[in-house]
Amino acid sequence: MRRRTHRSGKPFAAFLAILLMVTGSLTDLAAKDGSVQAVVERLNTTLLDVMQSADTLGYRGRYEKLDPVLRSSFDFSFMTKIAVGRTWNDLDETMRSQLVERFSQMSVATFASRFDGYSGERFEIFGEKPGPRGTIVVDDRIVRPNDPAVGLNFVLKEQTNRDSETDWRIIDVMLDGKFSELARQRAEFSAVLKKGGFDELIAALDQRIAELGASS
Secondary structure: OOOOOOOOOEEHHHHHHHHOOOOOOOOOOOOOOOHHHHHHHHHHHHHHHHHHOHHHHHHHHHHHHHHHHHHHHEOHHHHHHHHHHHHHHHOOHHHHHHHHHHHHHHHHHHHHHHOOOOOOOEEEEEEEEEOHHHOEEEEEEEEOOOOOOEEEEEEEEEEEOOOOOEEEEEEEEEEOOOEEHHHHHHHHHHHHHHHHHHHHHHHHHHHHHHHHHHOO
């Protein structure tokens, strides 16, 4: 697996400040059942399978295998809304749907590009802890035989699905417990929106998706 360091990412504290504005009050959720960790365990299993079959699958095969699992594990709609920021309120439903779909495709493409090989890695979940405003942080780690472990801490938020049932979805990933991917994306999206608005952001996302596919 190729690890790419995001030096432009903001600390997790920056993401917490964003999250405080959009979710409810802090609750001790550590006593919840295993459904929270089950989301991460399922994702880990899929990622490991993709890594072990990376060469056989190729980029397109990895993408197709990851797509349904990531879409059912992540709350891409919520993440897109946070990444877009205040501009979200100015968009109609069609524009919002387009952004959510591009964001989803970019996220899947990113995973398909990064998890592109296997060298004896394994995933370990060390537990969970209450996060801000009703979220739960699951401490996950990729243990590598010849290199330091990589922290992939997942922030999950409870939501209501179409059947009026509640489940947990990932809303952010913290690399090494320090850098919020969602905060990084918010900063990038903000810069693009200021430069060229909605059309510019769609074009930038399309370009990024194409680049990820071409480089894998």
